[in-house]
Amino acid sequence: MSDALTIRAITRQDYDRWLPLWDGYNAFYGRSGATALPAEVTATTWSRFFDAYEPVHAVVAESGGTLLGLAHYLFHRxxxxxxxxxxxxxxxxxxxxxxKGVGRALIEAVYDEARRAGSPRVYWQTHETNTVAQxxxxxxxxxxxFIVYRKTM
Structure with a gap:
């Protein structure tokens, strides 16, 4: 990356550059083709980033006008x-x-937001096969x- 990396809050103008990253994320976890998320889920997710009553937030990594990564995080009791x-x-x-440090920079940005919010902990999950991320x-x-259990309803 020849241009400096910037981590910033997402804006409404980012949608067309955010969507390919979102689609890539979902494809990575097998949510594409016949198992793709409904368009309504993507639209609702996007709208939550800009709703002051929602605890869901997004930051993006940008370099040279290109979005290179995303992080979505939320606060809960x-x-x-x-x-x-x-x-x-x-x-x-x-x-x-x-x-190239993009993932680390996004994580650090979430840490900064958690500190600002007074949150005592940031946590996440990854799939056991995602060894590169691990x-x-x-x-x-x-x-x-901890081991995660779930039941689809």
Whole structure:
């Protein structure tokens, strides 16, 4: 990357550059083709970033006018702390930006937002097969040891 990397809050004008990253993120996790998210989910996700009543936020990584990555995060209450926790819901970088510090910069930006909000913890999940991402995550956070269970309704 010859141009400086900027991490910033997403704006409404970013939609056309955000959407390919969002689609890439969903494809990475097998949500494409017949299993793609409904368009309504994408539209609702996008609108939540700009709704002051929603706890969902987004930052993007930009260089030379190109969006290279995204991070979506949200704040939620918990029974183990007074201040809300920060959940890093989605993190994705374009293929060309991998291994160049974009993912780390996005994580650090979420850490900064969590500190500003008084959140005592940032946490996230990744798939057990996502070993490339885990190499970064092991450098910037600690594994909690928790196993995730879920039931689709």
């Amino acid at each position: 918990t029974t183990t702390a007074i201040a809300p926790l920060c959940y890093l819901n989605d993190l994705f970088t374009a293929d060309a930006a991998r291994g 190499a970064l995550y092991d450098k910037v956070a600690e594994r909690s040891g």
